[in-house]
Amino acid sequence: MSASAPSSPDALYAQDRTDQNDPAIRAAQEERLRAVWKPPSGLFLRWTDVNNNRVGVWYTLTAFGFMLFAGILALIMRAQLAVPDNDLVSANTFNQLFTLHGSTMMFLFAVPMFEAVSIILLPQLLGARDLPFPRLSAFGYWSFLIGGVFVTGSIFFDAAPDGGWFMYPPLTTRTDLSGLGADIWMLGLSFIEVSSVAAAVELIVGVLKCRPPGMRLNLMPLYAWYILVVAVMILFAFPPLIAGDVLFEMERLLGWPFFDAAKGGDPLLWQHLFWIFGHPEVYIVFLPSIALFAMLIPTFAQRHLLGYPWIVLAAVGTAFLSFGLWVHHMFATGLPKISLAFFSAASEAVAIPTGVQIFAFIATLWAGKVKWATPLLYAVGSLAIFTIGGLTGVMVAVAPFDWQAHDTYFIVAHLHYVLIGGTLLPLFGGLYYYWPLVTGKKLSDRIGRSAFWVMFVGANLAFFPMHLSGLEGMPRRVFTYPAELGIGGLNLASTLGAFLFAAGVLMICIDLCLSPTRPKAARNPWHAGTLEWLAMPEDEDWGVRSVPLIESRYPIWDQPGFVQKVDEGRYFLPDAEEMRRETIITSVIDARPIQVARLGTPSVIPMITAVALGSVFILTTYHLYWWALAGAIATLACVLTWLWTGTAEIPEKPEKPIGHGITVPLYLSGPSASGWWAMFITMMADATAFSGLVFGYYFFWTIHPDFPPADMPDPGVFWPMAALGLTVIGWAATVAAREIHARGQVSAARALLVLAIAVTLASLAAGLAGPWAAGMQPKTHVYPAIVWTLAIWTSAHAGIGAICQSYTLARSLGGKMTPAYDADVRNISVYMHFLLFTAIVTYLTIGLFPLASGGAAA
Amino acid sequence: MSKRLKHRIRRLDVSLWTLIVPPTVWAVHFLFSYLWAALNCAKVGEFAKFPTLFAVGTVLALLVIAAAGVIAWIQSRMPGDDPPHESGTDVDRLRFIATSTLLLAGLSFVAVIFTATPVLFLTDCR
Numbered sequence: 001m002s003a004s005a006p007s008s009p010d011a012l013y014a015q016d017r018t019d020q021n022d023p024a025i026r027a028a029q030e031e032r033l034r035a036v037w038k039p040p041s042g043l044f045l046r047w048t049d050v051n052n053n054r055v056g057v058w059y060t061l062t063a064f065g066f067m068l069f070a071g072i073l074a075l076i077m078r079a080q081l082a083v084p085d086n087d088l089v090s091a092n093t094f095n096q097l098f099t100l101h102g103s104t105m106m107f108l109f110a111v112p113m114f115e116a117v118s119i120i121l122l123p124q125l126l127g128a129r130d131l132p133f134p135r136l137s138a139f140g141y142w143s144f145l146i147g148g149v150f151v152t153g154s155i156f157f158d159a160a161p162d163g164g165w166f167m168y169p170p171l172t173t174r175t176d177l178s179g180l181g182a183d184i185w186m187l188g189l190s191f192i193e194v195s196s197v198a199a200a201v202e203l204i205v206g207v208l209k210c211r212p213p214g215m216r217l218n219l220m221p222l223y224a225w226y227i228l229v230v231a232v233m234i235l236f237a238f239p240p241l242i243a244g245d246v247l248f249e250m251e252r253l254l255g256w257p258f259f260d261a262a263k264g265g266d267p268l269l270w271q272h273l274f275w276i277f278g279h280p281e282v283y284i285v286f287l288p289s290i291a292l293f294a295m296l297i298p299t300f301a302q303r304h305l306l307g308y309p310w311i312v313l314a315a316v317g318t319a320f321l322s323f324g325l326w327v328h329h330m331f332a333t334g335l336p337k338i339s340l341a342f343f344s345a346a347s348e349a350v351a352i353p354t355g356v357q358i359f360a361f362i363a364t365l366w367a368g369k370v371k372w373a374t375p376l377l378y379a380v381g382s383l384a385i386f387t388i389g390g391l392t393g394v395m396v397a398v399a400p401f402d403w404q405a406h407d408t409y410f411i412v413a414h415l416h417y418v419l420i421g422g423t424l425l426p427l428f429g430g431l432y433y434y435w436p437l438v439t440g441k442k443l444s445d446r447i448g449r450s451a452f453w454v455m456f457v458g459a460n461l462a463f464f465p466m467h468l469s470g471l472e473g474m475p476r477r478v479f480t481y482p483a484e485l486g487i488g489g490l491n492l493a494s495t496l497g498a499f500l501f502a503a504g505v506l507m508i509c510i511d512l513c514l515s516p517t518r519p520k521a522a523r524n525p526w527h528a529g530t531l532e533w534l535a536m537p538e539d540e541d542w543g544v545r546s547v548p549l550i551e552s553r554y555p556i557w558d559q560p561g562f563v564q565k566v567d568e569g570r571y572f573l574p575d576a577e578e579m580r581r582e583t584i585i586t587s588v589i590d591a592r593p594i595q596v597a598r599l600g601t602p603s604v605i606p607m608i609t610a611v612a613l614g615s616v617f618i619l620t621t622y623h624l625y626w627w628a629l630a631g632a633i634a635t636l637a638c639v640l641t642w643l644w645t646g647t648a649e650i651p652e653k654p655e656k657p658i659g660h661g662i663t664v665p666l667y668l669s670g671p672s673a674s675g676w677w678a679m680f681i682t683m684m685a686d687a688t689a690f691s692g693l694v695f696g697y698y699f700f701w702t703i704h705p706d707f708p709p710a711d712m713p714d715p716g717v718f719w720p721m722a723a724l725g726l727t728v729i730g731w732a733a734t735v736a737a738r739e740i741h742a743r744g745q746v747s748a749a750r751a752l753l754v755l756a757i758a759v760t761l762a763s764l765a766a767g768l769a770g771p772w773a774a775g776m777q778p779k780t781h782v783y784p785a786i787v788w789t790l791a792i793w794t795s796a797h798a799g800i801g802a803i804c805q806s807y808t809l810a811r812s813l814g815g816k817m818t819p820a821y822d823a824d825v826r827n828i829s830v831y832m833h834f835l836l837f838t839a840i841v842t843y844l845t846i847g848l849f850p851l852a853s854g855g856a857a858a
Numbered sequence: 859m860s861k862r863l864k865h866r867i868r869r870l871d872v873s874l875w876t877l878i879v880p881p882t883v884w885a886v887h888f889l890f891s892y893l894w895a896a897l898n899c900a901k902v903g904e905f906a907k908f909p910t911l912f913a914v915g916t917v918l919a920l921l922v923i924a925a926a927g928v929i930a931w932i933q934s935r936m937p938g939d940d941p942p943h944e945s946g947t948d949v950d951r952l953r954f955i956a957t958s959t960l961l962l963a964g965l966s967f968v969a970v971i972f973t974a975t976p977v978l979f980l981t982d983c984r
Contacts (some may be wrong), residue, residue: 214946217874218954304944309954313961321882321969323890336899336983341976342891349969551946589873591953702900 007128017659018572026568029575030545036576037129037541040602048604050134051541056120057438059141063113065685066148070104072096073155075502078462082495084483086734094479095162096181100155101164106187108148110285110423115140115199116286117430118227120438121296122203124532125210125221126679127550127566129543129583132205132674134644135600136198142610143195150618151188154181164477166274169259169267181771190245190798191617193238200234201681203227209674210583211591212531212571213240215550221530224290229315230284235278235685236323243692244273246364247789253623256778256785258696264709264782268333269699273692275326281416283322287315289426296433297361299528300376304554307360312358317353331402340399346398358383365604374448374525381456382421389417392467397837407477410470416463416475425455430510433526435515436514440537442521447511455504462497464492478695522740524563529554534566546574546659548590572658573646584658585674595668597658600646609638610653640807647675648823650816666814669823683834685699686797690838693793697786697845701853708783708850715770715787723770726763727798727839730756734805738825746812746819757802764798764837767791770846787846794842801835867932870970872955879926880959880966887919887970891977901904909977914976920967930956 020026039049049055077097080088089097119137131137154160161181163172172182200317207228211220220260222535250256257263259270298305305311331340336458361383371377392414396402417575428451435443469490474481481487491581524533533556534544552558565571573584573596585595595784615631658664668675701707708714733756741749771791776784808824811817868875894912900903905912933956938949 119942216946216951218944218951219946308944308955309961312958313965316958316966317881317962318879319955320878320885320966324973336895336979338895338899338905338976338983339892341980342888342895342973345972345976346888349965349972352965352968554943590948693937 020569020574025676026574029569032576032579033542033545034540036579036581037543039541041643042855044493045602046783048138048602048607049519050138050600050606052119052123052130052134052137053438053539053541053543055137055141056118056212057114059116059119059137061145062141062145062148063109063116063325064151066108067113068509069152069684070101070109072503073101073104075498075576078495078498080254080479081491082482083492084485085486086480089479089480092162093158095477096160098159098477099161099164099181099185100152103185103189104148104152105419105604106165106281106285107192108144108152111196111281112144112148112192113290113427114230114285115196115203117292117427118203119199121434121532123531123543123583124209125223126206126210126215127531127534127544127548128206128210128579130599131202132210132585132597133202133582133600133678135603135642136202136608136678138196139266139610140195140202140608142607143198143614144192146610146614147188147195147617149189150614151184151192154184154188154765156319158424159184165273166278167248169248169251169270170261173248173259180621183249183661186249186252187617187621190242190538191614192696193242193298194613196234197682197685198236200231200238200685201678204235205677206587206723207231209585209677210751211549211586212547213586213591213593214583215586215591218308219550219553220313221553222294222305222308223291225312225427226287226294226315229319230287230534232289233280233284233287233319233322233479234602235681236688237284240692240695241277241372242698243689243745244270244277246689246693247273247696250785250789253620254779256789258785259518260782263706263780264700264704265785266782268330269696271330271333272326272695272699275329276323276692277689279326280322282320283318284421285419286290287475288320288730289382289423289430292430292433293361293383293425294357295528296526297364297370297377297427298374298554299372299433299526299530300371301364302371302527303368305363306364306367308553310356310360312352314357315768317352317356321350321353324395325350326586328397328399328402332406337399339398343401344397348394351390351394358554366746370530374443374445374452375429375433375526377434377449377452378425381452381694382425382429382674384421385417385425385459386421387416387454389419389610393418405470407475408470409474409476412476413463413466413470416459416466417492418750419636419665420459420463425459428455431508435512436521436525437535439515439519440520440539441515442525443511443515447507447514451504451507453504454507455501457498458499458501458504460497462494462501462667465493465497469494470833489662489683509669529557531555534563545569546571548572551785560615572660572662574659577656578652584664585668587672593658593664594664594672595656596662596666597649598651598666603646605638605642605646609635609642636803640803643807644811644816646819648811648816650818650821651696654820667821667823669826673823673826674826675823676830679830683830687837690793690841693786693789693844694841697849698788700782700786701849712781713774713776713784713844714783714850715774715776715791717847717851719773720843723766724839724847725762725842726766727843728757729837730760730763730798730801730805731832731836733759734825737831738822738829741812741822741825742819744819749825750809750812753805753812757805757809760798760802760805760835764795764802767795767798767839767843787791790842790846794838797835797838801810801828801832804831861973864932868936870929870933872933872952872959876926877955877959877962880963881925883919883922883926884969884973887915888973890915890919892972895983905980911973912977916970919970923963923967925959925971927967929950930959930963934960948978 086854095697114574159180162185163178167185172178174353207224247258251258258266259265259267328347396405432443432448456620469487472487474487515606520537545567548566548571555562581599581601582596585597586593612631612634616628619628619631655663655665737749737752768791771788778785778788808828811824934953936949936952942949943953
């Protein structure tokens with residue numbers, strides 16, 4: 001690979017830095033960096049750390065713990081099913097076991113594990129000192145821990161959810177059929193979804209804005225491409241589930257009949273919202289594991305990965321197509337065949353990009369000089385298992401076949417082949433590959449290989465017979481089966497396989513436990529070519545000694561003297577002169593340095609915020625609404641304190657040099673700033689959740705011959721239009737305040753903000769006034785219920801908008817926002833754009849749609 | 859194709875947004891198909907024997923995807939340095955995004971055809 005062509009302006013940066021020649025200077029720099037990045041110590045304070053190398057490890061270990069827990073639940077189930085008519089556990093316990101097994105594996109292991117691994121790896125891969133929002137990562141971790149313990153712990157009180165991992169109503173919405181478990185599932189996992197969205201924000205901004213100089217889009221490690229794609233998928237997949245959770249809890253706690261057919265609701269709406277999340281979810285957990293292959297296969301093939309654009313095609317293509325598959329989980333629900341056929345077609349199409357990436361990996365191995373290391377064994381073995389799962393997936397994507405196999409063990413076999421081959425074994429491969437990166441020590445090849453074969457045989461022995469028992473008619477989620485069915489032998493084989501698989505996992509656990517006794521390995525033990533292997537075996541907390549200039553996809557292989565130059569601080573930002581934690585922010589496409597960002601330092605506030613927010617969800621579960629309200633107020637106070645003390649800090653000087661004659665600002669606002677992107681991305685997720693609710697409204701319209709029902713009051717035209725008009729004024733005043741403020745007219749901007757606050761609060765009241773004045777009773781029918789829901793959602797957002805505006809006003813009055821440093825007002829403008837969008841959709845829908853459809857229905 | 863047109867196409871901006879144009883068109887077409895079928899079946903009870911609206915939507919989607927593909931194809935052959943086009947240069951970055959867009963256009967084109975095919979075979983709302 002040639003170095004960058006002379007035409008590139010990047011060549012200018014690449015000149016050597018003679019100012020780094022003096023070892024004493026370098027030692028002093030290292031001393032400062034070490035002091036700045038020193039982790040907090042002490043029995044409690046150590047847990048206030050926010051550095052990605054600590055938080056990521058906690059996150060990973062916690063997710064691994066949940067995986068072992070869910071695995072034990074599976075073993076109990078397999079023990080129960082080993083022989084016909086067994087009575088090891090009761091039917092009720094069995095229901096809790098399979099529900100918690102699935103929910104834990106999906107929500108507490110697969111997704112968080114991807115986030116956890118990415119929090120560890122991504123800054124290393126991008127040559128960044130940390131991700132852009134370290135405290136957000138810590139907040140995500142604590143939310144995950146609290147929510148996870150809450151949900152899994154319920155089984156010890158015989159209160160675990162028992163309605164299956166997809167919680168279909170009406171079984172789960174009727175409080176006489178399902179107990180507290182359903183609330184625990186909804187509220188506990190909603191809380192975890194919040195932490196997933198937080199992680200998605202962190203990872204997207206990380207990939208787009210924290211790349212090292214020169215790492216243009218075409219030089220990004222493929223892992224980063226996959227993470228970008230998956231994080232964007234989370235933004236569009238999780239919010240519909242959050243919307244579904246909102247409706248679900250409104251039904252359970254308040255009796256609003258969204259899924260109750262007797263009052264105009266429809267259980268199928270839940271299935272739609274769940275699977276709009278649930279199917280992309282499969283790819284959300286699959287792609288990051290494949291991403292690990294994209295890193296380790298070039299290392300062991302000892303060559304660049306073949307077909308880089310093809311892999312990008314595969315990742316992006318899969319991400320899009322995966323959103324057109326959700327109804328294939330609903331083939332048996334009686335939708336028109338033409339609808340099923342669309343989803344069937346998309347389900348077949350998604351096999352194309354999935355196949356492309358597998359062929360790219362095979363081609364790379366074929367063209368390279370393969371070293372058969374343990375991680376590669378896992379990679380290749382899991383591809384074999386995954387391919388079987390993929391092929392049965394193509395089978396069940398054909399609707400007529402699915403009608404035969406639906407809700408049988410054939411599906412159980414299919415999904416376990418996919419998830420074990422597509423998520424679990426790749427993660428174990430990644431564990432063997434990246435363990436030296438995290439601990440500086442290699443794991444045992446002998447144990448690793450043995451464990452692989454035990455698991456490989458175990459997985460096939462456990463899950464292959466399930467295809468047959470399913471085709472013989474064994475339904476899913478039954479706690480036992482009669483001997484006459486003749487599937488006792490197949491089930492016994494499955495049970496033996498499951499325990500064999502568990503033995504393999506146990507071997508890996510033993511290997512991990514032996515690790516502290518082993519000596520440190522060499523630096524970059526696999527001789528890999530990508531940036532993360534700059535890490536030293538003696539872990540330094542600063543991430544990377546100096547932020548390198550990237551000219552190749554495999555800089556350690558291709559750029560001469562690369563590692564030494566990084567270590568000697570000859571690239572960018574080798575120092576921490578002002579004793580602050582810093583990293584370089586670059587432009588999205590071409591990664592030109594545009595800012596040095598000051599990063600969050602260890603703080604207890606993310607943890608406290610997570611506890612406060614967790615209390616809202618947990619107290620609501622037990623119907624302690626006043627206490628939950630107190631928790632919500634505490635959460636708001638925490639968030640405001642966090643923002644006030646930790647964000648958009650005005651720097652002591654406008655800019656600083658980062659070496660090679662480049663000077664960049666210390667503060668950015670608007671679309672080039674990471675904070676602006678975080679706001680934009682968060683609001684994309686919010687808008688997606690909102691669209692889930694709007695989908696609900698129009699969904700009810702399609703299933704009812706007259707909707708809105710002619711004999712029901714509707715919110716009228718006046719109040720919705722008034723609310724919309726007020727929102728528009730509030731939006732315009734905020735945007736005008738931003739513009740005037742930028743021109744230096746601070747007082748006028750403040751006055752406009754005061755106006756905006758008043759008008760936005762008035763829009764809140766007007767939004768609720770419509771359904772209230774009409775006397776709409778949400779418990780009686782789904783129409784008033786969904787109208788109220790839309791109005792409350794929008795009004796609540798107006799309330800948050802008013803808080804944003806007040807916060808910005810306070811920042812200005814407190815001297816923390818000036819015309820030159822105006823990130824706050826620019827960020828809340830983004831919020832206001834989305835509020836405007838929400839208000840337009842809501843108020844046109846609830847105010848004008850009854851007129852339009854009234855004509856059509858008549 | 860005229861030289862001037864080619865030249866102008868090569869100067870078009872590319873970004874992550876242009877990269878996702880073809881699959882976005884697929885997504886819009888998919889949503890359109892789903893809504894078209896669901897609304898017809900729920901509100902009318904059937905869909906037209908010769909579904910003009912659906913055909914127009916599908917052809918439109920295919921045209922947009924094809925146009926994105928042609929632009930990407932021309933951009934991906936931008937003259938510049940030697941293969942394998944993996945360096946950190948402007949032209950290699952352009953070629954990369956263009957090639958990926960071209961591949962996505964291919965996939966999206968096929969996927970739109972996949973989605974449209976059932977309408978040829980299914981004629982009612984059962």
